[in-house]
Amino acid sequence: MFCKKGQSLIELIIFFGLVIVLMPAVLTGILSSRDGKAQQMQREQAMTILKEAEEATRSFRQKGWKNFAVNGTFHYEISGSSYILAAGEASASGFTTAIVIADVYRDDNQKIATAPGTVDPSTKKVETTISWTQPYNSSVSSTKYLTRYKDNISYEETTYPEFNTGTKTQTAVAYTNGSPTDGQIQLGAGGGSDWCDPSLSITAIDLPKNGEANAVSAIAGQAAVGTGDNASGVSYANILISQPAVGPPGASISGTFDGYKTNAVFTEQNYAYLATDNHSHNVEIINLAAGTVCGGKYCEAGYFGLGGSSEADTVFALGNTGYMTNGNKLYKFDLTSKSGHRSQIGSSVTLTASAKKLIVVGNYAYLAIDSTSRQAEIVNLTTNQVVAYVAIAGAGRGRDIFVKPDGTILYLATGYIAGQPEFFVVNLPANPVGNQPFSQNYSTDGMDPQGVTVVTNNKAIIVGNNGFEYQVINLSNMLRCGQLNIDSGINAVSSITDSASRAYSYIITGDAGTEFKIIEGGPGGAAAANGTFESQTLDVCAAPFFLCYNVGFNHLTANVYKPNGTAVEFQVGVSDCTGAFTFIGPDPADRLNSHFTATGSGDVTLEAVVPFVGSISGYKNPGRCFRYKAFLTTNDTNTSPYIYDVTVNFSP
Template sequence: MIYLGKKLAGQSLIEILLAMALMSIILPALLTGFVASRGGKPQQSRRIEAIALLKEAEEIVRSVRERDWKSFAVNGVYHPTVSGNAWYLDTGSETVNELTRTLAISDVYRDANGLIVASGGSLDTSTKKVDISVSWDMPYLSSITSTVYVTRYIGNRADEQTSQAQFSQGVTDNTQVTNDTGGEVKLATNTKGKWCQPNLSISSVNLPITNVPIAVSAVEGKIYVATGATTSGPAFFNVNVSNTDPPQSQIIGSFDNYQTNAVFGENDYAYLATTNNTKEAVIIDLNNFADPLNKKYAEAGYFNATTDSGSSVSTDANTIFVYNNRGYVTAGNYLYVFNLSSKSGSRPKIGKRINFANSGDKAGEVYVRDVGGDTYAFIAIEGSTVDELKIANVTDPNNNNKWKIVGQINIEPNNCSTLESGKAIFVNPAGTRAYISSTNDASFKEFFIIDTTNKSNPQLVGGIATNPPCTNGGGYEAGGMNPEQSVVVSLAENRAILVGIDASGGADSEEYQVLDTTNEAAPVKCGGLQISSGVYGVASVRETDGDAFSYIITGDGTGELKIIQGGPDGTYLESGTYESATLDMGADVAFNRLITNSVLPNGTTLDFQLSITHDIGGSCNGVTFNYVGPDGTSNTYFPESGGTISLSDSGGYVNPGRCVRYKARLMTTDYYVTPEILDVNLNYSP
């Protein structure tokens, strides 16, 4: 009996525990069901009301968009309001019957195919994304959302140009429209001059002189020739050159009564290096005739070279250069700097004169460059001085360290030549290369490229020649030609021109030689001309439209000044533009994106600008087009792939507008390939 009682008691305890476990499972479900049964209907009611608010918001968005896109398309958080008979959007969220409604407007971006993307791509200024949200807290924290993409009006459209017929309606400038692949725009084929294929077919000018011209300088549209062999008669001629194809030239003025050794020209003034002992440098005013009937220019000012104690020197001026309102003139073995802030009267000397060579020596030419905030004069030296090039820092006359010779180089220290003559010099804009020509020597070269990166230690590119054989090292051998001057005509194309006369006892060589300087250590001749009368000077100009010319002075008594056209030695011209025909959209539309398809080989570039404007009296005829880039200014360009078109209404550029044109710039540094425009699409919204 005792044992049975214990067994029954244990069984009851187990039953109690089982009952509690079952209750812990069943009771929460019962309670949840009870609560759900009480809250289900309110939650359903809230959701129905929220959906109604959501759908209403979608229709309100469309209504506001159709009434005024400009005020609608502003990013931010809004809620609908009613004013009069119209819906508007006000900032912030709103609460309606304990439901919170929010409209968030944001930008839309598209890829190159016009598809909307979550990140990257280009901004579509005529599409907005609207995220609509309605949320509530009771009986449960809940929300519903909707996303609407809204365009400016109805939908975006595109105007496409892709065929030869379409492109041919535009204006080409050094470009061409072809039909190789169904219609494309390319750079024009180079049928003009090529540096390495020179010819004398363009024109020459007969100067009214009996002597050989002395020197030549040029700016775009003008050639300046120094001719003064004596102190009487013509000393200078100004020759106008038209920007036509081919160019036409004529003498438009002259200046007399100075014996000249060099000339330097600017647009409004010319500067002569003379033999006058009180006017070593003479300034000519090219806008003022002292004798209008005979077109004789007036003398504006002069510079009298003096010693540092103030005494006049009796040495002739040999070279002249002008840079940043300073004149640089060499007389004998000294460099003088003078003030050109004014061009009138006697011009004062700046600082002390700088000795650069042995007594009796002189400069063949001087060239000035600004490098890193310092100004340097590069001097090619003729005479007994062993250094053919010296570099002077002429930055500050009050600082001895910045007003002195800082570097020099002896091109041939191993006695390969005894001529020691630097006849001419050109320095690249960076001041890192000097190109020097020297007197002919049967045993030594005549043209050299100097690395002047380190101004205190310039180095001959290609190294110094050894003796023997004296034929190695850097430089170029001109054959039997005795150089008079050299000039670099294109750094991008690696072309230089070396001119001169036949050396005494030398071979009959080409007096006009074009050099390929791609290999700086060993330039090679790529073209030339035989000019038996000799070439005594050369100047080169590249016009703003890309045309390039060299102007040479010769011993030809019936045509002393000659014009030779140059240019890239390849299939295509180096640059050109294409301007589309006017596209009349029929009414003002909003332009969204410029989308282009192009071919862009290595070494080529392509970019675009757009011009959009309103019509005049219902027509695009006679409207003025102002081209701009993606930011709405004339300083920027769309890349070759196009981009987003800005909305604007200022500076002659508008968007939306009715009349539109695009303009493309095509460029190449490899003249055997060209960029190509295949298709141009303008995406717009009516």
């Protein structure tokens, strides 16, 4: 066996080399393991402190929003048996606690957003951070949003006494059917809105000169009258009509136009169109605006004329187009401007006979025809052709028509013939072609019709000579429901319903001393067309809440009944209980004019988020006092929407 010197020495060198290489890693691992365990323990302790800080913040908020909702940096302390938040950070046992309370911003959709935006005074962002330095600089944190959630108090109005303390404008509070205490808000009575109970108003006007008036056209507050049955009167009189809240309407002549006989008149807000017997100025256009008077009378603004021996029998205007009949011809003329000579558009349309009345709806012209073979004709204004007509065997000549605004029904009045009806209801398809049969008829019982109009509540009014010269027809059963005897006869009628839902007919009679008269509908009979209801004031400082500080009003909920053709809308007002309320709606761009709107029909629930706005004068949420304002409307004054209950939710 051989013994090699130096072998052991080499092994020792290798051993110590390995130790030198490996020992730092081993020692580092041992030290890291020890520090990692310490760091883990610190983190666990920090998480415990974080949870306690969150609970302390929540507990402090629960004691009241006013003291909690202060921006800044805080730490928690124990005072007595409860938590409080004290200003500034705090360090203890190697840990630093910082609770940062800040504003929350929302966008126009009420979603949380970064600034700029609208500060939500009922929400605060709370960032809680626990930090330490040993064995390493570290921290744990959380972010929470706290709101005015305490108690989430609700206030409801639903009984008759609760509603009845509110302010009612053309609205009323009634007991809900079957309940001795439950109430509802609804539209009030429409004043003189009962067409079936007409009364001759004391208001009457003697038109200038001695002409015999034969035409009237009216809009709310204004009537246009033409005198064309002889040449002794003014061509046109503009009558302004006042409609006081109480008492009969007033009427006064604001201006006249003279020079021709007027066969028909059509009026808009600022212009009147006269169908005259002047051969070169068949249609006179008059500007009714202030400052357009010449020599004490209205000035001519423009005209349309065919020349020769022509004259206008009827006239109508719609948009940028005027319409006129002369004999058995229908003409169109340009109204892109109202001044000077207006040019003809296209060619004329040949009718069966001369027209007594002209109405344009959409793409069709409807005409009452002075003929017993065809009492009415319908012209397609695109093709310039007569496409449909009403031919009633045995009936008199066409005298007047009224067309439903959507063009679905034509109402026709014809001249008197013994033993024959004089009023007909004709249902029309979307694209009428050929003879259109009537669906209902009515006999005027000896009266010779001169005019017809259809008014609200499904009623028609026929006027004329002999018999009962003013007759009101219920279109639901085609029976007469009202009448007046005006022996001088009635040449024309135009009817309106004013903003207070009062019903008026303006008539032109054969009475030489007072040709223009006003007939008013009877009391009641239907609901007002619109109305408002302003609630009593909810003051949270009063019983039963006794919260004498500002609270956040969050939501309004209303249960309503909304038939088709009606609308229910709300605005809300929040204040500090001083001064008048300012009511606002949901649109950030137009708070004062926007409304929370109930959608759907039948029994529906309206949900509204009460805006947190402080920049509108008279509105401040959070606040101490609250009101709501309801807006009720109907297209059919036989039908009203109802508000059954209103609930507002608020948080201290």
